[in-house]
Amino acid sequence: MATKEFTLDDLKRILREGAGADESVDLDGDILDTDFEELGYESLALLETGGRIEREFGITLDDDVLTDARTPRALIAAVNALLGAGAAA
Amino acid sequence: MSTTAVVTGLGVVSPNGLGIKDFWAATKSGKSGIGRITRFDPSPYPARLAGEIPGFVAEDHLPNRLLPQTDRMTQLALVAADWALADAGVTPAELPEFDMGVVTASHSGGFEFGQGELKKLWSLGSQHVSAYQSFAWFYAVNSGQISIRNGMKGPSGVVVSDQAGGLDAIAQARRQIRKGTALIVSGGVEAPVCPWGWVAQLAGNRLSTSDEPARAYLPFDAEACGHVPGEGGAILVLEAAEAARRRGAKVYGEIAGYGATIDPRPGSGGEPGLRRALETALADAGVRPGEVDVVFADAAAIPELDRAEADAINAVFGPGGVPVTAPKTMTGRLYSGAAPLDLASAFLAMADGLIPPTVNTEPSPEYGLDLVTAQPRPAEIRTALVLARGQGGFNSALVVRAAD
Known part of the structure; x- marks a missing residue:
């Protein structure tokens, strides 16, 4: 089975679909290390985003993944760690 | 002496006009917004007409972040609140x-919104239900979203008493102003024109x-x-007057002035509560029946x-003793949005010296009302009375007075 990868583009697409995008933020800019809160996403927006990632990528995210991952880089890494673990198993 | 609560801003989203200018131009000329439902296919349903708001594009007015988390009623309410604050010249920040x-x-x-999420729940599974369903369907969500958007952290809440609620909310707003809050955003906006909302009604x-709008x-x-239902409000x-x-x-x-009553138990034979609500509102305002220039009927x-409504009006004013109108014949009944829209009409009528008409109705003489029909009626309006009843026995009455 090919290993699926969760990319920044996937995250941006899912954020836009599920929670919209703040007009004052350029999601296409350098956002990897910007805090989600600065990008305009509160906890409920991340919950919705997490649900969509789970659905699309067939994984289960623990609640603390979403609260601990404060930035896109951290969330992408957490999701890919799960995807890698799934592929390895 | 109690603090006086005054109205300084109006925001209107109505089937016959968006914004006070369009709404009032339509309302005084008797232009109706009622037609066959377009938001879903109404053909399988026994009722097929509604007052829909045409040409409202939420994206044109609201930040993108708000769109996935709001029902149409909230989008309309947020825009109406923006317009009301702008009309009042208030910058909340x-x-x-x-x-x-x-x-x-x-x-x-x-x-x-809720219908869409329930559909996902049953067709795709719970994983597909939006996290925003947690509040987007909820009665208090318009208050909450207006509060968040405008940074308003003072006393807030929601009133749910069907059509009477539109007046009950304004009365609650007045209470909060009397208790010391300088500004309260109030009113009601609905958008129940979807299959789920429709079967509930x-x-x-x-x-x-009827299939004939007129x-x-x-x-x-x-x-x-x-009645024909409608969306908006x-x-x-x-x-506070001083502020x-x-x-x-x-x-x-x-x-x-304000009065609210509950009808006696059905079947008890007691008089409906509307007359007492009306008299209580007049007494609260210190207004004699002869001073009321127009009644906006439920x-x-x-x-x-x-x-029951004609009996209550006639008991207080005498048969034909006061001009009565129902501009909601142009919008349909908007439930909690109806009375706030009538209040907007009352203030615009005061400013224009015109009572807006009740369209399409040919008044039955047996009700003994002086109903303003077909044409707006020129009148000096200083004091107006708005009536609203909710299913389940709610009766509310509100008296408004022109600024000096």
């Missing part, structure tokens, strides 16, 4: 956040099943056959309810 609150009324909640057995909603007419900015005066605000008028268009 410049005021202390705990000096501003939000009290709206609700009847349906965010049914269209059909169950109430009060909808007109014959479907005829309060106080011998041919009355139920109005948001009002209420302020409004200090900042030199334009004042539409004063919330002068206008149920169910013969026994029209009879």
Whole structure:
């Protein structure tokens, strides 16, 4: 089975679909290390985003993944760690 | 002496006009917004007409982040609140956040949003239900979203008492102003024109099943056959009179008196509570019946309810003793949005010296009302009375007085 990868583009697409995008933020800019809160996403927006990632990528995210991952880089890494673990198993 | 609450801003989203200018131009000329439903295919349903708001594009008015988390009713309410605040000349960011609150009324909640999420739940599974369903359907969501958008952290809440709620919310706003909050955003906005909202209303057995927009909603007419529902309503900015005066605000008028009652138990034979609500509101305002220049009727268009309303009005004013109107014949009944929209009409009528008409109705003489029909009636309006009844026995009456 090919290993699926969760990319920044996937995250941006899912954020836009599920929670919209703040007009004052350029999601296409350098956002990897910007805090989600600065990008305009509160906890409920991340919950919705997490649900969509789970659905699309067939994984289960623990609640603390979403609260601990404060930035896109951290969330992408957490999701890919799960995807890698799934592929390895 | 109690603090006086005045209205300084109006925001209107109505089937016959977006914004006070369009709405008032349509309303005084008798232009109706009622037609066949377009938001879903109404052909399988026994009732097929509604007052829909055409040409409202939420994206044009609201930040993108708000769109995935809001029902249409909330999008309309947020825009109406923006317009009301702009009309009042208030910039919320410049005021202390705990000096501003939000009290709206609700009847349906965010049914269209909720229907979509329930559909996902049953067809795709719980994983597919939006996290925003947690609040997007909820009665208090318009108050909450207006509060968040405008940074208003003062006393806030929601009132749910069907059509009467539109007045009950304004009364609650006045209470909060009397307790010391300088500004309250109040009113009601609905959007229950979706299949789920529709079947819920059909169950109430009060909808007109006519397919003719000009014959479907005829309060106080011998041919009355139920009402046409509509979407929309109005948001009002209420302020303590002193605060409004200090900042030199334009004042539409004063919330002068309020009364609310509950009908006696069905079958008990007791008199409906509307007359007492009306008398209580007049007494609260210190207004004699002869000083009331116009009554905006609840206008149920169910013969026994029209009879009860006419009896209450005639008992207080005498038969034909006061001009009565129901501009909601142009919009349909908007539930919690109806009375706030009538209040907006009352203030615009004061400013224009015109009572807006009740369209389509040919008044049955047996009701003994001086109903303003077909044409607007020139009149000096200083004091207006708005009536609203909710299914389940709610009766509310509100007296407003022109600014001096």
